[in-house]
Amino acid sequence: MEYSFPHYLLSKQSVDDRALNKDVLDSLKGNLPTRPIKIIEVGAGIGTMLRRLMRWDIIRNAEYVFVDEMAENIEYASAWIPQFAIEAGLSVERSGQNLLRVSDQTRDVRIHLERADVFDFIQRNNAPADLLIAHAFLDLLLMPESLPKLLSLTKNLAWLTINFDGVTIFEPVMDAALDERIERLYHKTMDTRPTGGDSKSGRHLFAHLRNAGADILAAGASDWVVHAAGGKYLEDEKYFLHFILHFFEESLTGHVELNADVFAGWLRERRAQVERGELVFIAHQLDFLAGTPTSLRGAVSRLSIESHNPRLDAKKNRKSQIVDRS
Numbered sequence: 001m002e003y004s005f006p007h008y009l010l011s012k013q014s015v016d017d018r019a020l021n022k023d024v025l026d027s028l029k030g031n032l033p034t035r036p037i038k039i040i041e042v043g044a045g046i047g048t049m050l051r052r053l054m055r056w057d058i059i060r061n062a063e064y065v066f067v068d069e070m071a072e073n074i075e076y077a078s079a080w081i082p083q084f085a086i087e088a089g090l091s092v093e094r095s096g097q098n099l100l101r102v103s104d105q106t107r108d109v110r111i112h113l114e115r116a117d118v119f120d121f122i123q124r125n126n127a128p129a130d131l132l133i134a135h136a137f138l139d140l141l142l143m144p145e146s147l148p149k150l151l152s153l154t155k156n157l158a159w160l161t162i163n164f165d166g167v168t169i170f171e172p173v174m175d176a177a178l179d180e181r182i183e184r185l186y187h188k189t190m191d192t193r194p195t196g197g198d199s200k201s202g203r204h205l206f207a208h209l210r211n212a213g214a215d216i217l218a219a220g221a222s223d224w225v226v227h228a229a230g231g232k233y234l235e236d237e238k239y240f241l242h243f244i245l246h247f248f249e250e251s252l253t254g255h256v257e258l259n260a261d262v263f264a265g266w267l268r269e270r271r272a273q274v275e276r277g278e279l280v281f282i283a284h285q286l287d288f289l290a291g292t293p294t295s296l297r298g299a300v301s302r303l304s305i306e307s308h309n310p311r312l313d314a315k316k317n318r319k320s321q322i323v324d325r326s
């Protein structure tokens with residue numbers, strides 16, 4: 001099987017569509033201004049959230065700034081956004097490689113694609129948005145230090161969705177002790193990435209948001225629940241499951257606490273379960289809608305943002321730890 005990250009993000013769309021917490025979404029809809037708005041989406045991938053917001057008729061007139069650090073994702077988005085917009089009956093204008101405008105008689109969305117590390121983008125951005133979106137992204141970052149910087153990108157709302165929260169379930173149980181060990185070790189890899197990450201980021205966001213001065217306007221579960229119906233997985237969800245198993249393989253192959261043959265056998269059997277339509281996969285996640293109080297707007301001084309890129313700090317700290325040990 002060929003593993004392509006853009007293909008994984010495409011296959012994730014229907015899983016996320018079901019998972020997104022609809023009460024939190026209703027709260028977002030109720031709080032969005034009716035005038036044209038500016039949205040900044042960070043860790044935006046290939047544009048699936050933009051497509052969803054247009055399909056669900058949540059945005060009509062907007063400037064949409066789309067930030068992702070992977071060139072492959074930005075290139076994919078640059079080709080794919082016009083494609084899905086045309087399929088939805090919209091006209092597309094392109095000015096240069098990274099500016100797109102999709103519109104019809106009632107909708108007008110101007111899209112800026114930015115290939116950038118989010119913290120570099122924060123340093124140079126001087127026009128905060130009405131809405132910040134971070135979807136399946138915050139659990140990859142150093143917390144809590146990243147949060148005030150991210151919140152400086154919005155004057156008003158932050159919709160922070162699909163934040164992993166420490167529970168992964170594969171059914172049927174193969175070997176309870178082995179399943180538990182693999183899940184625990186996988187979560188640990190999220191907690192020890194040098195660039196940040198937290199396998200319980202969902203629950204921790206309650207305190208992190210409050211400490212950053214944000215109001216939690218709504219919160220709720222957004223679990224991924226993937227199963228076959230009538231022996232078949234929906235849409236492209238079979239690929240999604242294979243990619244999830246690939247994440248496990250990449251993260252845990254060679255782990256000292258796992259016997260290589262036993263782990264290879266576990267992966268083989270889980271893959272066979274996908275092929276037979278037997279595997280059920282559940283991941284517990286949480287969504288938030290946060291409001292940035294007036295007192296916080298602009299309170300994160302440019303100086304403090306400029307002097308701290310948490311990812312670079314993490315790398316520096318790691319280097320100095322290595323030096324310290326030698």
Ligand SMILES: C[S@@+](CC[C@H](N)C(=O)[O-])C[C@H]1O[C@@H](n2cnc3c(N)ncnc32)[C@H](O)[C@@H]1O
Pocket residue numbers: 009012042043044045046047048049067068069070073116117118119134135136137140311
């Ligand atoms: C799990 S993917 C989610 C993508 C998209 N939100 C979705 O759900 O389809 C995380 C995305 O964050 C991007 N990313 C990771 N670290 C980043 C950083 N420091 N700055 C900008 N983008 C980053 C990755 O390139 C990837 O596209």
